[in-house]
Amino acid sequence: MPHLLGFYLPRQGKLRLQKWYVPLSDKEKKKITRELVQTVLARKPKMCSFLEWRDLKIVYKRYASLYFCCAIEDQDNELITLEIIHRYVELLDKYFGSVCELDIIFNFEKAYFILDEFLLGGEAQETSKKNVLKAIEQADLLQEVRSLATA
Amino acid sequence: MPAPIRLRELIRTIRTARTQAEEREMIQKECAAIRSSFREEDNTYRCRNVAKLLYMHMLGYPAHFGQLECLKLIASQKFTDKRIGYLGAMLLLDERQDVHLLMTNCIKNDLNHSTQYVQGLALCTLGCMGSSEMCRDLAGEVEKLLKTSNSYLRKKAALCAVHVIRKVPELMEMFLPATKNLLSEKNHGVLHTSVVLLTEMCERSPDMLSHFRKLVPQLVRILKNLIMSGYSPEHDVSGISDPFLQVRILRLLRILGKGDDDSSEAMNDILAQVATNTETSKNVGNAILYETVLTIMDIKSESGLRVLAINILGRFLLNNDKNIRYVALTSLLKTVQTDHNAVQRHRSTIVDCLKDLDVSIKRRAMELSFALVNGNNIRGMMKELLYFLDSCDPDFKADCASGIFLAAEKYAPSKRWHIDTIMRVLTTAGSYVRDDSVPNLIQLITNSVEMHAYTVQRLYKALLDDISQQPLVQVASWCIGEYGDLLVSGQCEEEEPIQVSEDEVLDVLEGLLVSNLSTPVTRGYSLTAIMKLSTRFSSLNRIKKVVSIYGSSIDVELQQRAVEYNALFKKYDHMRPALLERMPIMEKTGTNGPAEIVQTNGETESTILDTKHLPSITQPASQANDLLDLLGGNDVVPVIQTTVPTKPASAGGELLDLLGDLSLTGGPTPTPAPSVPMSQPPFLLDGLTSQPLFNDIAAVIPPMTAYNKNGLKIEFTFERSNPNPNIAVITIHATNSTEADMTEFVFQAAVPKVCSFPSSSTVYGEL
Numbered sequence: 055m056p057h058l059l060g061f062y063l064p065r066q067g068k069l070r071l072q073k074w075y076v077p078l079s080d081k082e083k084k085k086i087t088r089e090l091v092q093t094v095l096a097r098k099p100k101m102c103s104f105l106e107w108r109d110l111k112i113v114y115k116r117y118a119s120l121y122f123c124c125a126i127e128d129q130d131n132e133l134i135t136l137e138i139i140h141r142y143v144e145l146l147d148k149y150f151g152s153v154c155e156l157d158i159i160f161n162f163e164k165a166y167f168i169l170d171e172f173l174l175g176g177e178a179q180e181t182s183k184k185n186v187l188k189a190i191e192q193a194d195l196l197q198e199v200r201s202l203a204t205a
Numbered sequence: 206m207p208a209p210i211r212l213r214e215l216i217r218t219i220r221t222a223r224t225q226a227e228e229r230e231m232i233q234k235e236c237a238a239i240r241s242s243f244r245e246e247d248n249t250y251r252c253r254n255v256a257k258l259l260y261m262h263m264l265g266y267p268a269h270f271g272q273l274e275c276l277k278l279i280a281s282q283k284f285t286d287k288r289i290g291y292l293g294a295m296l297l298l299d300e301r302q303d304v305h306l307l308m309t310n311c312i313k314n315d316l317n318h319s320t321q322y323v324q325g326l327a328l329c330t331l332g333c334m335g336s337s338e339m340c341r342d343l344a345g346e347v348e349k350l351l352k353t354s355n356s357y358l359r360k361k362a363a364l365c366a367v368h369v370i371r372k373v374p375e376l377m378e379m380f381l382p383a384t385k386n387l388l389s390e391k392n393h394g395v396l397h398t399s400v401v402l403l404t405e406m407c408e409r410s411p412d413m414l415s416h417f418r419k420l421v422p423q424l425v426r427i428l429k430n431l432i433m434s435g436y437s438p439e440h441d442v443s444g445i446s447d448p449f450l451q452v453r454i455l456r457l458l459r460i461l462g463k464g465d466d467d468s469s470e471a472m473n474d475i476l477a478q479v480a481t482n483t484e485t486s487k488n489v490g491n492a493i494l495y496e497t498v499l500t501i502m503d504i505k506s507e508s509g510l511r512v513l514a515i516n517i518l519g520r521f522l523l524n525n526d527k528n529i530r531y532v533a534l535t536s537l538l539k540t541v542q543t544d545h546n547a548v549q550r551h552r553s554t555i556v557d558c559l560k561d562l563d564v565s566i567k568r569r570a571m572e573l574s575f576a577l578v579n580g581n582n583i584r585g586m587m588k589e590l591l592y593f594l595d596s597c598d599p600d601f602k603a604d605c606a607s608g609i610f611l612a613a614e615k616y617a618p619s620k621r622w623h624i625d626t627i628m629r630v631l632t633t634a635g636s637y638v639r640d641d642s643v644p645n646l647i648q649l650i651t652n653s654v655e656m657h658a659y660t661v662q663r664l665y666k667a668l669l670d671d672i673s674q675q676p677l678v679q680v681a682s683w684c685i686g687e688y689g690d691l692l693v694s695g696q697c698e699e700e701e702p703i704q705v706s707e708d709e710v711l712d713v714l715e716g717l718l719v720s721n722l723s724t725p726v727t728r729g730y731s732l733t734a735i736m737k738l739s740t741r742f743s744s745l746n747r748i749k750k751v752v753s754i755y756g757s758s759i760d761v762e763l764q765q766r767a768v769e770y771n772a773l774f775k776k777y778d779h780m781r782p783a784l785l786e787r788m789p790i791m792e793k794t795g796t797n798g799p800a801e802i803v804q805t806n807g808e809t810e811s812t813i814l815d816t817k818h819l820p821s822i823t824q825p826a827s828q829a830n831d832l833l834d835l836l837g838g839n840d841v842v843p844v845i846q847t848t849v850p851t852k853p854a855s856a857g858g859e860l861l862d863l864l865g866d867l868s869l870t871g872g873p874t875p876t877p878a879p880s881v882p883m884s885q886p887p888f889l890l891d892g893l894t895s896q897p898l899f900n901d902i903a904a905v906i907p908p909m910t911a912y913n914k915n916g917l918k919i920e921f922t923f924e925r926s927n928p929n930p931n932i933a934v935i936t937i938h939a940t941n942s943t944e945a946d947m948t949e950f951v952f953q954a955a956v957p958k959v960c961s962f963p964s965s966s967t968v969y970g971e972l
Contacts, residue, residue, distance in 0.1 A: 069263065075333060077299045084265070101563045102527040131499075132532060133492030134452045137442065160216055162263065163256060166292055171325075174364040175332040177401050180394040181449045182439045189357065193322045196284040202320055 070120070070158050071165055075176040094121055104132050115139050119155050141183065142172055148187055167193070209242055210235075212256045219264075232261050243274055251278060252286045255293050262296060272297050272304050279311045284323065287315070291326045300336035309339050316346040321357055324350070328358070332365035340369040344376050351383040356392040363387070363398035367405045377406055377413070388423050393440055393447055396427065400453040407460050418461050421468045425475045428454050432482060443487045455479070455496040462504030469505040476501055480513055491521070491529050495536070502540050515540065515547040522554040527563055534558060534569035541576040552577050556586070559593045571601060575608040583616040587626060595633050602637035606630050610642055620653040621699060624660050632667055635674025643679050648791050650684060659699035661688040666703070668713055673722045679730045682717060685710060686734025687788060690741040707742045711735065715751060725760055732763060736770045740785040749774055780914070 069087060078086070093107060094114050105112050107125070113135040114123040122139045126132070143153070145168050150157040158165050171186045171193075173179065180186050196202075210218075215235060222228035239254045247254075255274050262268035275298060278290025298305050308330075315327035328350065331343060347369060350362035370377045380402070387399035407414040431446045440447035458476075462469040479497045484490040494517055501514040518540075521533030537555070541548045555577065558570035571593065578586045587609065594605045609630055617623035627646055630638065650660050664681035672678050685692065689710055695702035717723050717731040732755060739748045752774065755767035773781050912919040922936045 072263075073295075074299075077301055077334065077336075079301060098562075100527075102531045102565060104528060104531055105565060131452055131456075131492060131496050133488055133495050133528065134449065136528070137448060137489050137492060141442075159220075160213055162260060163212075163289065163292060167288065170292075170295075170329050170333075174329055174361055174398075175368045177364055177367070177398065178449050179360050179364050179398055181397050181447050182393060184439055185394065189322070189325075193284070193288070193325075196320070196322055197288070199284060201282045202284055202287075202318075202323065 070155070071162065071169070073166070073169060073173075090123065090125075094123055103136060113139065117143055120158075138173075138178060141178075142169065144183060145172060145186055148183065149190065209238060209250045209254055209257075212253060212260065215257050216260060219261075228264075229266075232264070232266050236261065236266070240270060243270070248281075251281075252283070252289045256289050259289075259293055259296055268297055272302060276304065276307055276311065279308065279315070284320075287323060287326055291330045294330055295333055299334050300339075305336055306338060309342050312339070313343055313346060316343065316350065321355060324358055325361055328361040328365045332361065332368045335368060335372065337372045340372045341376070344369050344373070344379060348380055348383055351380065356390065356395045359390070360392070360394040360398040363395065363402045367398075367402050370405055370409065374409055377409060380406070381413075381416075388420060388427065393450055397447075397450045397453055400424075400450070400457050404453070404457045404460060407457070414460065418465065418468055421458065421461055421471050424454050424458055424461075425472055428458075428475055428479070432479060442489050444484055445489055445493065448489045448493055451479070451493050452496045455493070455500050459500035459503050462500070464505070466505050472500075472504070473506060473510060476506070477510060477513065480510075480517060485520075488526065488528070491524070491526075491532075495521075495532055498536060502536070502544075511544060512547055515544055515551070519551040519554065522551060522558065527561070527566060530558060530561070531563070531566050531569070534566060534573055538569060538573050538576070541573060545577075548573075549577055549579075552582065552586075556589045559589060564598065567597065568601065571597075571605060571608070575612060578612040578616060580616045580618075583612065583618060584622075587613065591626070591629050591633070594630065599637065602634045603639060606634050606638045606642070610638075610645070614649075620656050621659065624650065624653060624656055624663075628663055628667065631674065631677040631680065632671070635677040638676045640676075643676050646676075646680050647683050650680070651687075651788050652790050654790070656699070657684075657688045658691040658697040658702075660684060661692045662697045662700070662703060665692055665705065665710070665713070668717075672717060672720055675724050675727050678717060678723065678727050682714060682727070682730040682734040685714065686730075686737035689734075689738045693742070707738075707744050708747070711738070711742070711744060711747055711751075714738075718751075718755070725762060728760065728763055729766060732766050732770075736766075736773075737785045739774075740782050777914075 103115055110125045112125050113132050114121050124135050126135055146153040171189050219231055242254050255271055258268045258271040275290050275293035278286040312327045312331055315323050318324050347362050347365045350358050353359055366380050390396055407417055431451055437446050442448050458472050462472055483493050498514040498517050501510050518533045518537050521529045537548055555570055555573050558566055561567055590609055613623050613626045661684045664684050668681045693705050693707050714731045714735050718728050735748055735751055752767050752770045755763050756771050758764045910920050918940045
């Protein structure tokens, strides 16, 4: 299954987002992310977007100053994972309006919210861009409401 | 107390820090403030504080003291609180934390909340990180939501169910009823997640798999609609309608069609359609094609479809996009065994990929190339592979070299070609070849009788150029030791013979002994080679001098050899020619599987090898070298001819012990063999069987001279006992060729536990 292990954006090694779909200790997570960041940042531009790492496959793509990486299992489709990454970036772009790294830094919680409307347990829950954005919009409005008991 | 600073403010402040220390200080200060705020149970700002904490956690700072606060936020009635609370839970409260379970009740309540976005939060959290206990408690709620008509919730419930099933597989049954009409949904989100759920269930349970096979027609229909329907803006990606769903369906079809003729047939058409109609200009189209190919290869598709699939992969190989090429090579590697001929057609493209810049692509291309080598293309392929070996990264060299040896062994068109190829590998990647290649190569060379002169000449020339690559040097020294006479006599037929004098040869070998580049193993080889030349060359004095010098070498191995060889010169000079004779041909015969071995001892069993594989020694290389060394320069006359018998493996124990016991000082009266240690007889026979010299049980075991020293010669002859073929009869002939009588000759025999003696094991007598 596409059981994404982590979905994070390192840039010069600084993680801006990470989402884990398997339970690991903080120490293990740190170790893994350090290793992965090193490996991905060492890749040259001419290399392909996939690499083997332990018993998983890493799919990564660079957008401006950010690398988006996914760890998938052996039987998963790498090419469609690239599309998943792309879809997420498109969602961020639509939401923030020409998203840049600063948007993600200052609104990290929103980046997570969007991710959680797009993926659940590592799988895409909604394949329509419009629907994901609509749901986020509605949820954002709900934040304005004083109390859900009266909503 | 002033209001805690806002999240964005904090982020801005922290980013102004110029050093790590400054950042740490700011963070500590803020954490302290947050802690006291928590202590005051401040409801208003809890959300803001937790958000700040999460940011600091993301930077790598500890945030465990916020765990309980997340729980409080989740329980709040403000949506903002819940949103941050659940986010915090997902980041800080995985199942390894003690307070994880405390969430269960909150989640349960929120799963039943009146607002779908709250339910959504709960489903998301549960589906991402719910523990097994939590899943058990809440599975019922999830199941309920799976049946709701609200597609927003239904799709989330489906993925949540996937997580529940992964955590608690026994609960899978309970979701079965709810799956009934999942595929009749129009909503793509629900469709997609339902397919994921069905996939998970089918993968986990063969019963589910058979149950869901009936869905194949429906899935085919959905897929067809996706392809045939016109432009749908909502789900369109570069002109393709909902590629995510297409890929998922294709994957489910793969699972359902595998091993099932009817299902496979039902999907044949749609697969052909997808394969031919999908737009391939962008990655998204290729992603679908890729999944289609994987499905075609896995199910029972008709051959036309399979060829279509392989051709798609062939086209992928020509794609400019390296990702596509990578994926193609991976898939071809998986199918090369089953669809060998079809893949062969793309061989030249695959070979081109050896020159790709990407490491992963190169590796795959290499593996695939080896899989494609056969008798027809061996020459061409080998040229490419040798070129690749020259230029590839060190990580590849060992694998490439091994692969080349294997391929050469299987398909060499001529002996000369074979030897040339080996030479090429040794000279270009000599330091990377595996340890076991040295004895294998030696055996190969020994067996190519007509090529001896040519081989030794080439190896000699290679040594003149470069003595740094140990495997090359070892093979070369061995050959020079064996065939040095051919070298100096200038007998080479295959190429222009070179003029070499004995002294030049000895110079080279001695050079190896003293060089810093030579490993101890290599030195052993060269010393033995020098020794062997004593029967082939006439410069005896020089050789004697070298040997005696090393009698006091610091290296124990060298010292031992030198002392033994010295002894050979001094006391056993009459033995020397026989002992240093040319090596006999070591043939590889077919091996029997271990099951057919009637009587074995541990060693033979462990070293039985399939001739298809390059024989690998179970002992380290040094022992194998000792083997060859023993055979070359020790007391045992290498009468061990074509095959190694099973029985003498046990006799070998005694044999070796005889040898071992006879110290090199030698004694006039041979002492009888004391009880043989039950441990593995080292070296001799193990080394032998490192070449897959395994006897066919039915073959006759040739006689062997077990001991021949000081006038006492002992020969074993073997026969199968007629009534019981499990018994081998060893007849021992002991001859005394000295003039004196040998008295008190005691022969005792002992065997490893596997074998047994029928009668008394001690013989007394006089010779």
